[in-house]
Amino acid sequence: MGRCSKEDFAKNKRRFYLVGAIMLVLGFVSLSMPLLASFAVETMIGCLLIAAGLGSAFGAFGAVRSGDSPWQQAFMAVISIAAGVIFLTHPLAGVMTLSMLLSAYFLIDGVTKVVEYFRIREIGGSLWILLSGLLGVALAFMMWNNVITGASMIGIMLGVDLVFSGVSFILLGRGCSNISKRI
Template sequence: MARFAKPREPRGETARMRRGFGWLAGLGVLLVVAGLVGLVYTAAVTLTSMLLFGWLLLIGGFVGLLHAIQARGSSFFWLGAIVAALNIAAGVVIVSHPHAAAAALTLFAALLFLTGGLFRVVGSAVVRGPQFGWTLLLGVFYLLLGVLVLANWPSSSQYVIGAFISLALLFDGLGLIATGFGGRRIVGMVSDRTA
């Protein structure tokens, strides 16, 4: 008589999954540390991000130009060449004048906050949906943020972009830590039940 045993989850797979979630939590810790350091040195983060953005535009422009040259004779050539030239020109301007680029980007962000906040406030007052309070609060927050950034512009451009990037790193890191520890806990609960 053949015995039918309940298939069990291999221990190696469970250990590998727990290790993977551990690495995820470790990456989250690194991002949190980077975000906290960035909040202390926001001006350096702003300047570094502008230079990195400019170099990425330059590299992307040259790669796009090579791709357009390879597509000579097709309808893609002129569009690819124009987009590549624009990327290269924008990259040169940002790399050669990172502070002016940061000031322009900060002004653009402030205007986006103002218009987004205005639309949220007006939209929540007109529609009055089930999320009326949250939408109104978010709209007011966006308006205040836009006014604060615009009131101190252009000096605010030294720290606004760096602060936003650092906060994004911090919250992404906290999310990865929560996912890592939560995933390890779930894997442990599942492996305990199947054991």
């Protein structure tokens, strides 16, 4: 902190406030329309899969030109591009796939936490691990049993993350403001 001037803190304060406000607004939009946000996440993942596949394809092509045999890389390129195209052309299937993966994650994470609780139950505060695990298992079953809940959960999680991140950036901006006043 010794090398930062008052102007640096003031400039960063404005940036933190701006980024925090944008994230907060996007978080509330995502929470108000979680299904739409889920489809936006699914579309972004589809585009990322295609980009990763194209990158692998270019890498495989370059390896073939140099005399190597990159069949695994070429295979992964085809799989990535195909998955990305499926996500983009069949968005509902993509959201359902992501929802099932998220449900499986919650189930595995929840069961692991419940098992861990029984190993560390003598430690103070370990009850929170048990509660977190039971919540994870409950979320997994809720997502698995209700298609809309599962699909919306992606947007809800995105919204919650954006709201907390936005608040964090705004608080960092406030911290910069306080430091700039003391310098």
